[in-house]
Amino acid sequence: xxxxxxxxxxxxxxxHSTTDGVRLAIESPLxxxxxxxxxxxxxxxxxxxxxxxxxxxxxxxxxxTLRRSSLGEVAxxxxxxxxxxxxxxxxxGGHMVQGHVDGVGVxxxxxxxxxxxxxxxxxxxxxxxLLRYVVEKGSIAVDGVSLTVAAVDDASFAVSLIPETxxxxxxxxxxxxxxxxxxxxxxxxxxxKLVGARIPS
Numbered sequence: 001x002x003x004x005x006x007x008x009x010x011x012x013x014x015x016h017s018t019t020d021g022v023r024l025a026i027e028s029p030l031x032x033x034x035x036x037x038x039x040x041x042x043x044x045x046x047x048x049x050x051x052x053x054x055x056x057x058x059x060x061x062x063x064x065t066l067r068r069s070s071l072g073e074v075a076x077x078x079x080x081x082x083x084x085x086x087x088x089x090x091x092x093g094g095h096m097v098q099g100h101v102d103g104v105g106v107x108x109x110x111x112x113x114x115x116x117x118x119x120x121x122x123x124x125x126x127x128x129x130l131l132r133y134v135v136e137k138g139s140i141a142v143d144g145v146s147l148t149v150a151a152v153d154d155a156s157f158a159v160s161l162i163p164e165t166x167x168x169x170x171x172x173x174x175x176x177x178x179x180x181x182x183x184x185x186x187x188x189x190x191x192x193k194l195v196g197a198r199i200p201s
Contacts, residue, residue, distance in 0.1 A: 002041045004094035004139075004146020006081040006169045010042070012074050013056060022061040024074065028082055031057040039099070041083040043170070044144030044181040045069050046099025069101045070143075070179045081144045081169050094146030095139040098186060103130050105142070107178045108156055115163055119174050122156045123182060131157065133184035133192070141183040145169050 010028035051058035166172035
């Protein structure tokens with residue numbers, strides 16, 4: 001379990017692609033806080049830390065994850081949002097994030113709004129896809145960053161990013177066309193399943 005509060009911007013040191021999947025080597029001071037087998041969120045994707053060595057750790061990305069996320073597009077030298085798993089005695093500063101990416105979105109627009117920056121993202125499937133779980137002022141994780149939805153329509157949603165978020169996460173470099181990982185609020189999916197089972201179609 002994570003909170004969507006990014007702890008560090010890691011650097012992709014190596015990308016090893018095989019027919020079995022991809023192994024990433026990531027450099028970050030957070031590697032010193034990891035043990036073999038620990039969970040770590042990489043751009044919002046929960047991965048297992050392996051091959052720890054100094055400020056570097058490895059993570060295997062299987063085909064299912066490559067299909068459902070943007071991790072197949074990362075390249076050596078790229079930056080990624082990192083978060084360690086939530087401790088039971090820690091504050092829940094963001095929202096409940098599992099690290100189980102529901103799909104991807106594409107940045108459709110970026111505009112300045114005072115000291116904030118508004119990013120509009122088109123989501124997979126539109127209103128019949130992920131957007132049915134997205135509500136104004138609700139929570140969503142974008143590349144592992146816990147954000148509040150500022151607006152939503154039939155094809156996209158918008159988030160407003162404060163300077164702290166722009167500086168501490170990869171979203172500060174978001175440009176139109178960029179693919180981002182999306183995880184909707186898990187509570188919305190449970191409500192849909194429970195209520196849908198009791199309402200005739």
